[in-house]
Amino acid sequence: xxxxxxxxxxxxxxxxxxxxxxxxxxxxxxxxxxxxxxxxxxxxxxxxxxxxxxxxxxxxxxxxxxxxxxxxxxxxxxxxxxxxxxxxxxxxxxxxxxxxxxxxxxxxxxxxx
Numbered sequence: 001x002x003x004x005x006x007x008x009x010x011x012x013x014x015x016x017x018x019x020x021x022x023x024x025x026x027x028x029x030x031x032x033x034x035x036x037x038x039x040x041x042x043x044x045x046x047x048x049x050x051x052x053x054x055x056x057x058x059x060x061x062x063x064x065x066x067x068x069x070x071x072x073x074x075x076x077x078x079x080x081x082x083x084x085x086x087x088x089x090x091x092x093x094x095x096x097x098x099x100x101x102x103x104x105x106x107x108x109x110x111x112x113x
Contacts, residue, residue: 004080006054024060025067034097035059041096042089053081053089061086062093 012020013028020028035056042059044052061079064070065086072083079086098105 009060024063037100038096042092058089058093062090065090
């Protein structure tokens with residue numbers, strides 16, 4: 001499952017064409033930085049019954065969702081991960097990103113809804 005997408009992400013990261021930046025709307029350097037700082041919070045271990053979704057895939061999936069607003073069904077076809085797991089991954093990664101980047105995230109408190 002994750003191996004194919006892992007290989008595709010590795011190829012995108014290695015290409016100088018900017019395809020990776022277009023995919024997640026972020027530079028490779030920034031992606032690797034985020035991956036390094038959230039890995040301890042979102043990485044999972046393989047079990048006897050299932051292979052864990054790699055942290056790199058978890059982050060790429062979440063960034064793709066945030067950047068494009070693709071629905072879970074589209075992400076399911078792209079990443080070959082169930083929609084229910086996608087929903088959990090996005091929440092976990094967003095919480096981790098918020099924890100590690102809270103000093104850098106600015107929220108407009110005066111905006112009206």
